[in-house]
Amino acid sequence: MPKPLPIGIQSFADLITGGFLYVDKTRWIYEMVRYSKGVYFLSRPRRFGKSLLISTLEAIFKGKRHLFNGLWIDGSDYVWNIHPVIRIDFSQFRVTSPDELPELLIRQVRLIAEQHQLTLRDGFYFEQFSDLIIQLSSQGKVVVLVDEYDKPIMDNIDHAETAMQIRDILKGFYEVLKGLDEYLRFVFLTGVSKFSKVGVFSGLNHLKDITLDMRFGALLGMTQEEVASCFSDYLTSFSHNAGISVPELIASIRHWYDGFCFSKAGVHIYNPFSLLMLLDMQDFRNYWFETGTPTFLIRLLKSRQYDIRNLEDMQVDELAFSSYELDDLKPEALLVQTGYLTITGYNPESRLFRLSYPNFEVKNAFMRYLLDAFCPGKMARTAGHLWDMIQSLRARDMDRFFKVLQGFFAGIPYDIQIRQERYYQTVFYLIFKLMGLQAGVEVRTSRGRIDAVVELDEGVFLFEFKLGGNAETALAQMRDRGYAEPYAGANKPVHLIGAVFGTDGEGIVDWKTEEIS
Numbered sequence: 001m002p003k004p005l006p007i008g009i010q011s012f013a014d015l016i017t018g019g020f021l022y023v024d025k026t027r028w029i030y031e032m033v034r035y036s037k038g039v040y041f042l043s044r045p046r047r048f049g050k051s052l053l054i055s056t057l058e059a060i061f062k063g064k065r066h067l068f069n070g071l072w073i074d075g076s077d078y079v080w081n082i083h084p085v086i087r088i089d090f091s092q093f094r095v096t097s098p099d100e101l102p103e104l105l106i107r108q109v110r111l112i113a114e115q116h117q118l119t120l121r122d123g124f125y126f127e128q129f130s131d132l133i134i135q136l137s138s139q140g141k142v143v144v145l146v147d148e149y150d151k152p153i154m155d156n157i158d159h160a161e162t163a164m165q166i167r168d169i170l171k172g173f174y175e176v177l178k179g180l181d182e183y184l185r186f187v188f189l190t191g192v193s194k195f196s197k198v199g200v201f202s203g204l205n206h207l208k209d210i211t212l213d214m215r216f217g218a219l220l221g222m223t224q225e226e227v228a229s230c231f232s233d234y235l236t237s238f239s240h241n242a243g244i245s246v247p248e249l250i251a252s253i254r255h256w257y258d259g260f261c262f263s264k265a266g267v268h269i270y271n272p273f274s275l276l277m278l279l280d281m282q283d284f285r286n287y288w289f290e291t292g293t294p295t296f297l298i299r300l301l302k303s304r305q306y307d308i309r310n311l312e313d314m315q316v317d318e319l320a321f322s323s324y325e326l327d328d329l330k331p332e333a334l335l336v337q338t339g340y341l342t343i344t345g346y347n348p349e350s351r352l353f354r355l356s357y358p359n360f361e362v363k364n365a366f367m368r369y370l371l372d373a374f375c376p377g378k379m380a381r382t383a384g385h386l387w388d389m390i391q392s393l394r395a396r397d398m399d400r401f402f403k404v405l406q407g408f409f410a411g412i413p414y415d416i417q418i419r420q421e422r423y424y425q426t427v428f429y430l431i432f433k434l435m436g437l438q439a440g441v442e443v444r445t446s447r448g449r450i451d452a453v454v455e456l457d458e459g460v461f462l463f464e465f466k467l468g469g470n471a472e473t474a475l476a477q478m479r480d481r482g483y484a485e486p487y488a489g490a491n492k493p494v495h496l497i498g499a500v501f502g503t504d505g506e507g508i509v510d511w512k513t514e515e516i517s
Contacts, residue, residue, distance in 0.1 A: 002233035005276050010051040012059045016067045023226050025053070026073035028219040032188070032210075033060055034078060039177075039187040041201070042219070043194055043211040044262070045339025047273035047288055049220045050190040051091060054147045057188055058085050061143040083185050084136040086112055087145045095152040098165035105129070105173055126172045133180050141185030144177065149200065150191035153326070158296055163326050167198055174200045193337045196325050212321060214263040221260055221269030227253075234279040241282055256284055259358035261343040271339075274361060288339075289365035297334055298373045306331055308370060308426050311341065315352045340366050364437045371430040374423070375408045383438065386431070390439045394458045398497070398513050405431070409507040424501050428452060428465055450483050459493040466500045471512035474498025484516050493517060 006020040015022055032038055044050055059067050063082035068074045088108055095101050105125040109132050113120050116139070120131045136142050152170065156163040177187055177200075187207075189200060194211070201207065210216045218226075228235075228250075239249040253270075257278065260269040277287040301308065320332045335341040336355060340362055345354035357363035372379040385404050392401035408431060432452040436443030444453045452463040462483050464474040475498040478484070484494045499511040 005234070005280050007276050007280060010055060012052060012055040013064070013067060015052070021230060022071075023222055023230050024071050025056070025219060026068065026071045028216055029053075029056060029060070030073050030076050030078055031215060033057070033186065034076075037185065037206075039184075039207045041189050041191075041194070041207055041209045041211070042216070043191055043209075043337055044220050045260075045271075045337070046192060047271065047291055048339075049272050051089070051147050053220060054087065054089070054145050054188070054190060057143075057145055057186075058087055061085050061186065081140070083141055083143045084116065084139045085143045085145065086132065086136070087147070088112075089147040090151040091148040093151075094155055095166060096156070098162060098169060101152055101166055101169045105169075124172075125169075126176050129173060130176045130180060133176070133183050137183040142183055143186045144184065144188075146189040148191055149174070149189045150193050150195055150198070153195060153198075154192060157326070157329075158299075160326055167195060167326065171198050174198060193334065194322065194324070212263055212318075214265040214267075217261070217263035217265055217267040218269060221272055222275060223267065223269060224250075224254070224258065227270060227275065231275075231279060238279060238282050252284065253278065254359075256360045257288075259342060259344075260339065261358070263343070264346040264348075264353075266343070266346070271359075271361075286361050286365045289361060293369060294338065294340060294366065297331070297338065297340065298369055300329065300334070301331055301370070302373055304331065305422065307422070309429050311335070312356050314341075314355050315350075316355060317352055320353070360437065364434070367430050367434050367437070371408075371427070371434065374427050374430070378408055382434070386435050386438050389431075390435055390456075393454060393461055394456055396458070396495075398511070402499070402508055402511050406508045409501075424465060424467055425451070428463070432463075449481070450478075455490075457492070459495055460487045460490055461495045461497060462487075463497045463499065466498070468503045469500055471498040471500050471510040474500065475512055475514055479514075 003019055003021040006015050006022065009015045009018070009020060014020075032040055042050070042053075060073070060078075060080075061083045062085055063080050065074065065080045093104060095104065102125045106128055109125070109128045110120060113132050113135070116136060118132070118135050120128045120135070122128075123131070133142050133144070149170070152166045153163050156166060177184065194201065194209070201209075210219075222230075235246050235249060239246045242249060253275070257274045258268050258270050260271060261267060262269065271288050273291070274287040278284065300306075314332065316332055320330065321336060322333075324330050324333050332341070332355070336343075339358070341355045342358040343353050344356045346352070347354070357366065368379060368382055371382060378385070385407060388404045389401055392398070392404065408427065428451055432443050432454065435454065443455075450462050451465045454461040454463075462478060464478050464483070466474045475496055478496045478498065484496060487494045494516045496514045496516065497511065498513075500509055501507060502509040
């Protein structure tokens with residue numbers, strides 16, 4: 001009987017004493033805790049095991065060696081000294097205004113003081129935090145663990161002024177650590193984003209940001225080797241129930257949930273939450289995506305009129321991962337740090353990172369939310385509409401195809417439409433890419449030439465869309481520029497399809513097709 005899966009368990013002690021399956025990460029943890037002094041920051045997307053890591057560090061510094069029996073660190077030369085630990089978990093709270101935060105911080109600090117039978121002097125939140133560290137140091141060098149350090153900011157990121165006020169309060173809190181370096185043994189902070197001007201990155205001496213450190217690329221999440229060695233019983237059961245081989249099952253799992261990468265080394269990581277849920281439910285679904293939707297990110301992309309087509313393959317330098325400020329939010333940085341884009345390659349000569357969607361789960365769900373942002377109210381029916389469009393192409397029923405396509409634009413308020421070709425290009429791009437993701441067909445797009453290409457067994461369909469004008473003009477452009485020539489050897493019909501959208505927001509007003517044998 002395999003050990004039970006640790007779904008939703010964020011306490012290392014509960015995980016071990018409950019007999020749950022644990023993927024041993026202590027070899028990487030050892031590299032941080034072995035030294036006499038350490039100040040670390042790690043950014044990872046939500047649901048990636050940051051809280052369990054914090055809990056594991058807490059158990060180590062409290063000297064609970066018995067919990068690590070049989071794990072890598074237990075056989076190492078680590079010295080199990082006991083240290084007083086301050087653990088602050090912002091994931092447990094939602095701050096809605098700057099006025100709430102100081103009192104929340106004071107309550108947290110005083111609660112920790114009571115647990116250690118300490119009485120703090122009155123003062124501001126940062127003064128009490130300082131007093132707590134100094135008094136605790138009489139018991140040994142202090143360890144400070146902060147989980148989701150940036151959550152109060154992220155909870156209010158839609159409201160820049162409120163977020164900046166919260167940031168300034170947190171700055172005063174975290175800057176305490178800089179002045180008390182002599183009392184500290186180890187400091188570790190996790191979060192999603194790396195905000196400048198918070199007092200952590202500008203104030204702490206010797207802070208090591210290990211977010212992109214190749215040595216810690218697999219600290220959180222699970223590698224393919226870990227999946228194969230730790231979950232073999234679950235994979236065997238799943239493959240048997242699904243009626244496929246284990247290698248076939250693993251290929252599908254990799255397609256859906258693998259692909260996250262947090263270093264130049266290119267080590268691919270599974271999202272642990274999605275993987276555990278999949279092995280438990282034995283059903284492929286958008287587990288990670290369903291735990292939180294990127295509403296703010298989508299609004300930011302839309303308000304900036306960001307070219308959505310760039311998201312699949314972009315190149316950035318390392319500054320894209322650096323600290324950034326609330327009044328200068330960079331979509332690329334937010335997309336990477338929140339997990340909707342990941343590193344897919346690194347060129348040491350140009351020193352550029354290549355970014356794209358990590359896997360099918362993220363790409364499919366994110367594109368559907370993007371499409372709903374441009375065509376509001378269609379998400380519930382999107383999957384059905386996309387399948388209808390694929391079936392229409394297979395049957396060469398273009399009347400039905402354009403009727404369904406028109407449905408995506410029906411009901412969109414005229415005043416939110418961007419009367420530019422970019423708006424329509426974005427919608428076309430999302431629809432056609434989602435068609436390919438859903439049906440497994442070959443769907444390509446090109447900014448320089450053909451607007452969309454769909455390759456099916458029944459034929460190749462080339463689309464050219466125009467804003468204004470007539471469909472015959474679109475077809476003439478496709479003929480004149482030889483759009484069909486690359487598909488001459490396909491041994492199946494090639495269909496040229498020209499479509500025109502009205503300039504007054506009425507949707508498709510003209511379309512015409514031509515078949516080339």
